[in-house]
Amino acid sequence: MMKTLKLKRIVVKVGTKVLAGKDGLDRARLKLLVAQVSAITARGIEVALVSSGAIASGMGLLGFKKKPADLSELQACAAVGQTHLMESYDNLFKAHDKLTAQILLTQDDLDDRSRYLNAKHTFLELLRRGVVPIVNENDTVSTDEIKFGDNDKLASLVASLIDADLLILLSNVDGLYRSDASSKKDEVVSVVEKITSEIESLARKSQDELGTGGMFSKIQAAKVSVKSGIPCVIANGGRENALCDVLDGKSGGTLFLPASSKLAARDCWLCFSARPKGRIKVDAGAKAALVERNKSLLASGIIAVSGEFRKNDVVKILDQAGEEFARGISNYSFSEIEKIKGLKTPEVSKALGYRSADEVVHKDNLAVLR
Numbered sequence: 001m002m003k004t005l006k007l008k009r010i011v012v013k014v015g016t017k018v019l020a021g022k023d024g025l026d027r028a029r030l031k032l033l034v035a036q037v038s039a040i041t042a043r044g045i046e047v048a049l050v051s052s053g054a055i056a057s058g059m060g061l062l063g064f065k066k067k068p069a070d071l072s073e074l075q076a077c078a079a080v081g082q083t084h085l086m087e088s089y090d091n092l093f094k095a096h097d098k099l100t101a102q103i104l105l106t107q108d109d110l111d112d113r114s115r116y117l118n119a120k121h122t123f124l125e126l127l128r129r130g131v132v133p134i135v136n137e138n139d140t141v142s143t144d145e146i147k148f149g150d151n152d153k154l155a156s157l158v159a160s161l162i163d164a165d166l167l168i169l170l171s172n173v174d175g176l177y178r179s180d181a182s183s184k185k186d187e188v189v190s191v192v193e194k195i196t197s198e199i200e201s202l203a204r205k206s207q208d209e210l211g212t213g214g215m216f217s218k219i220q221a222a223k224v225s226v227k228s229g230i231p232c233v234i235a236n237g238g239r240e241n242a243l244c245d246v247l248d249g250k251s252g253g254t255l256f257l258p259a260s261s262k263l264a265a266r267d268c269w270l271c272f273s274a275r276p277k278g279r280i281k282v283d284a285g286a287k288a289a290l291v292e293r294n295k296s297l298l299a300s301g302i303i304a305v306s307g308e309f310r311k312n313d314v315v316k317i318l319d320q321a322g323e324e325f326a327r328g329i330s331n332y333s334f335s336e337i338e339k340i341k342g343l344k345t346p347e348v349s350k351a352l353g354y355r356s357a358d359e360v361v362h363k364d365n366l367a368v369l370r
Contacts, residue, residue: 024060229262278307
């Protein structure tokens with residue numbers, strides 16, 4: 001399939017386990033990666049590189065033998081290691097006459113719609129000028145409240161942000177494995193047409209001393225990617241020509257096919273990038289109106305609300321069973337909805353003394369999860 005894709009722009013994520021050496025970065029592996037990215041750009045394809053490795057690099061420079069558990073120590077490793085990582089990338093890309101740019105992100109940067117769009121414009125301008133953006137989570141300041149969690153998720157969000165044509169996740173394994181009962185061996189799943197519960201069960205959450213995700217996080221990243229209409233490949237970054245092999249259809253990895261219907265750009269932001277601040281539970285009639293008839297959410301269909309969110313925050317919309325089926329931007333705060341839930345539209349102004357909008361969530365600011 002790779003050969004049939006017309007690729008203009010791709011996102012490559014390389015994990016810590018691919019880049020880390022015994023005492024920090026594996027410079028030979030880094031040099032090989034840069035050569036491949038440069039070769040791809042020579043084909044006329046724009047590449048954004050999401051790179052782990054800052055903490056591993058900092059650990060080596062600061063003399064840590066094991067990944068520290070203390071947050072301040074982790075952030076110190078990231079601060080020292082990120083500088084070294086970027087310096088290494090910058091020098092290696094210069095040998096191929098390529099400029100690099102550092103982009104450090106936290107969840108807050110993608111929560112806010114205006115900051116999200118600013119980031120998008122920066123990426124596109126850098127790519128237009130032939131610069132290779134090198135992206136990492138801003139581990140120096142990230143805490144649990146603002147962390148993406150892992151760079152697999154970050155890479156999928158960057159791919160959606162810049163409307164990439166392909167996401168490649170480089171790992172230390174050949175792809176997603178399935179046990180073959182007849183041969184009693186594990187085999188790589190070459191193509192995944194749809195990410196089902198069975199596919200998710202093949203991936204088990206894992207952590208080791210350096211990495212933060214494992215195959216489970218890659219499956220979740222692939223889910224975001226394919227719902228955004230972007231195919232995703234998991235391949236072994238330890239292979240000599242891993243990236244070029246993926247583009248030439250010779251990777252031997254796992255290809256996740258994109259969904260048949262691609263979400264609009266704003267819906268991608270609502271569903272994947274923005275962080276919901278609360279929950280609104282609705283009745284069956286309201287759910288049918290949103291899902292089947294593309295209507296806005298009115299106060300009359302709301303049966304419960306939770307979360308101390310404010311006006312214009314993103315919220316989850318749940319059905320009566322408590323299952324999330326949509327997300328949207330609320331025109332009212334949590335406390336306001338508590339007062340107007342179940343009321344017909346003409347009654348809202350009487351309950352509040354004013355009416356900000358007829359709709360609690362307007363259909364133009366609502367995305368149904370599919």
